[in-house]
Amino acid sequence: MAGALEAQSLAKRYRKKWALQDCSFVLPKGRIAALVGPNGAGKTTLLHIAVGLLEPTAGSVHVLGGKPAENEEMLSRVGFVAQDTPLYDNFTGADLISFGYHTNRTWDGEFAQERLAALQIPLDQRASTLSGGQRAQLALALALAKRPELLLLDEPLASLDPLARREFLGTLMESAAEYEITVLLSSHLITDLERVCDYLMILSNGRLQLGGSIEDLVEQHRVLIGPRRTGVKHHAISGVAQVLDESVAGRQETLVVRVDGPIIDPKWEEYEVTLEDIVLAYLGQKDAPAETKKNVRAVAARKAQ
Amino acid sequence: MIDFRLDPRSGVAPYLQLAQQVRHALRLGYLQPGDQLPRVKDVVSSLAINPNTVLKAYRELERDGLVEGRPGVGTFVMRGLDGPPPGAQATLQRALERWLRSAFDAGLDADAVRSLFETTFQDRTTEEIA
Numbered sequence: 001m002a003g004a005l006e007a008q009s010l011a012k013r014y015r016k017k018w019a020l021q022d023c024s025f026v027l028p029k030g031r032i033a034a035l036v037g038p039n040g041a042g043k044t045t046l047l048h049i050a051v052g053l054l055e056p057t058a059g060s061v062h063v064l065g066g067k068p069a070e071n072e073e074m075l076s077r078v079g080f081v082a083q084d085t086p087l088y089d090n091f092t093g094a095d096l097i098s099f100g101y102h103t104n105r106t107w108d109g110e111f112a113q114e115r116l117a118a119l120q121i122p123l124d125q126r127a128s129t130l131s132g133g134q135r136a137q138l139a140l141a142l143a144l145a146k147r148p149e150l151l152l153l154d155e156p157l158a159s160l161d162p163l164a165r166r167e168f169l170g171t172l173m174e175s176a177a178e179y180e181i182t183v184l185l186s187s188h189l190i191t192d193l194e195r196v197c198d199y200l201m202i203l204s205n206g207r208l209q210l211g212g213s214i215e216d217l218v219e220q221h222r223v224l225i226g227p228r229r230t231g232v233k234h235h236a237i238s239g240v241a242q243v244l245d246e247s248v249a250g251r252q253e254t255l256v257v258r259v260d261g262p263i264i265d266p267k268w269e270e271y272e273v274t275l276e277d278i279v280l281a282y283l284g285q286k287d288a289p290a291e292t293k294k295n296v297r298a299v300a301a302r303k304a305q
Numbered sequence: 306m307i308d309f310r311l312d313p314r315s316g317v318a319p320y321l322q323l324a325q326q327v328r329h330a331l332r333l334g335y336l337q338p339g340d341q342l343p344r345v346k347d348v349v350s351s352l353a354i355n356p357n358t359v360l361k362a363y364r365e366l367e368r369d370g371l372v373e374g375r376p377g378v379g380t381f382v383m384r385g386l387d388g389p390p391p392g393a394q395a396t397l398q399r400a401l402e403r404w405l406r407s408a409f410d411a412g413l414d415a416d417a418v419r420s421l422f423e424t425t426f427q428d429r430t431t432e433e434i435a
Contacts, residue, residue, distance in 0.1 A: 032355055165361075174350035193355045195311070195319065201377045 002065060004029045004150045004182035004285075005050055010059035011123060011127055012045050019045040023059070023204045027199065032176055034193040035186040036279055037203035043186040044083060046203065050184075051080045064149055076105040079148030083155045085139035089128035090106050093121060093138055095146070104146055112145040115171065133164030140168060144175050153185040157192050169196050190279045200275070202282045209282040214275065221258055226268040228253040239263040244281035256281040307335055308338040309348055319354060323362035331371065342380040344371060 001028035010023040018041040027033055035043050048054040052069025054296070055138075061067075066074050086298075093116055101107045116123060121134045129224055132140065136156060143151060153172075157165045173196055176183055187193055200217060202209040221244075224237070228251050241260040246253060251292065256277055263270050307330045311319050328368045330336040345359045363380050366372045387396075408418050 169353035170350045173353055173356060174346045177346045177349050177356035193353070195313075195358075198355050198357055 002029065003027055003062070004031070004064060006062040007046075008060045010046075010049065010061055011057050012042075012049060012054065012157055013057045018206050020049075020056075022238045023206075023208045025201060025204075025208055025211045027182065027201070027211075030157050030171075030180060031199040032183045032197050033185070033199035034197040034203060035184055035201045035203060036188070036189065036190055036193070037186075038188055038283065042195055042206040043203055047154050047184070048079070048187060049092070050152060051078060061134075063117070071086065072105055076146060077149045079143040079146050079151040081139050081143050081151075081153045081156055084159065085156070086097050087127040087135060087139060090126055092126055093123040095096045096121075096127065096138065096142055099274055100142055100145055106147050107149055112141040115141040119167070119171075127293050131164075132159050133161065133167065136160055136164065136168055137171065140171060144171075144179075144181075146179060147179065150182045150184070153183070155186055157185075157187060157189070165192060173194070190276050194275050200278070201280060210278070218273060218275070221256065221273040221281075222263065223271040223277060224255045224257055224263065224268040225271065226253060226255075227251060237263065237265060237268065239265075245284050306341065306343060308341065309352060311352055311354065317407070320358045320361040320365070323348075323359060325363050327366055327371070328386060332381065332388040332434055334385070334388075336382050336385075338382050340382045342382070344379055 005025075006026040007023050007025050007037050010020060011018065012020040020245075021267045023042075023046065034064050035046065037043055045054065049056050050063055050068055052067075052075075063074065064077055065269060068078075069075055073223075091099065097109045097112050099253070100112070101109050113123065116138065119134075119137050121130065121137060127135060127138065136159070140153075140156070143153075156168065169192075172183065172185075175181060185193070185197075201211045224240075228248055237257070239259050239261040240263070242258040243255050244258060245256040248254075258271065307326065309323055309326055311322055315322065315324075327336065327342065336342075342363065345356055345363070348354070349356050352413045362367065363374060364371065367374055367380075371383060371386070372380050373383050408421070413421070
């Protein structure tokens, strides 16, 4: 199956700083994917390259089999909602819908109108006077009215209260179900996305730490609890391919691991991982910035001494 | 028609929660043969969940012969599920209350009772599957 979004050794440098490095992945069609990472990880850079707002410094990216924004047709097939859902403040909902009609090749204005009516968002009110949740819904309705095959959203939930988040995700999921849209949404919070996403990409320090279907990822990882390992500390545990995170409490040790076979050693109790376990473990990896979990813990341990 | 709800703390996979709720509604007669299950787009819109979660739940129910998907129309109940015969539940509950009293008399506390039930229940169910 062809990917909706594919990157090959993608890199982007701003002056001396690499915002994105050696980034390769294939996001399959029909997925609802979470792009997760701390602030400054390169999420926005990646999304901007995918929609053609930025040129990569190295590597290549393909969107629905073509180059980002290579022609009008490609522009009409990809939807993008930027961070903080920018809208023309003086335009009303009705203005924006008619603006979209004149500036897009494909446009389902009726869909946007029905959507906003269902959410009781007035069409005759200026965008600047709408609440944060209403603005986000308006931006989403406009992006969906394009009838995109791929929809990219940059931190769409960041400024929304819990109720508005749920309504926003409800609208998004309903459209994804009805029109089979591939969705990629970025966030620095995973808990909001646990129920909606079936694909996960973890970005930290400009590098892709992990990418894959959530079902597979949960299958490939475990939390192990057992006696603290002493002496031959890194003695391999059969069935464990990689230890991603370890924390010691007294005589007990808790590990987050990637497995490549059954854990036979009865010393270790095996637990299923949550999506949050996986994200925190990978954000704590070597390339992660200083404020990550493991370092915080190390600092806390030093302070305690 | 029924309304679904998800408990994020139950530890049960969301698709299994949905399938269980349909089975429960079939046992209690809230859903009967010929009834339509909520449409996928309505469920995902009200619960804000991934469409595949609902599809997976409906596929599992279909595999068990409980429902049938009709392309472009919806998913419909094919057969009901028998609940416990009338009175059986009350009898079982009384027996359980007697057992609980004897457990407390023997000095077990609530946690000990729970873990005893859990392990026995798990042993029993694995035996019955095996």
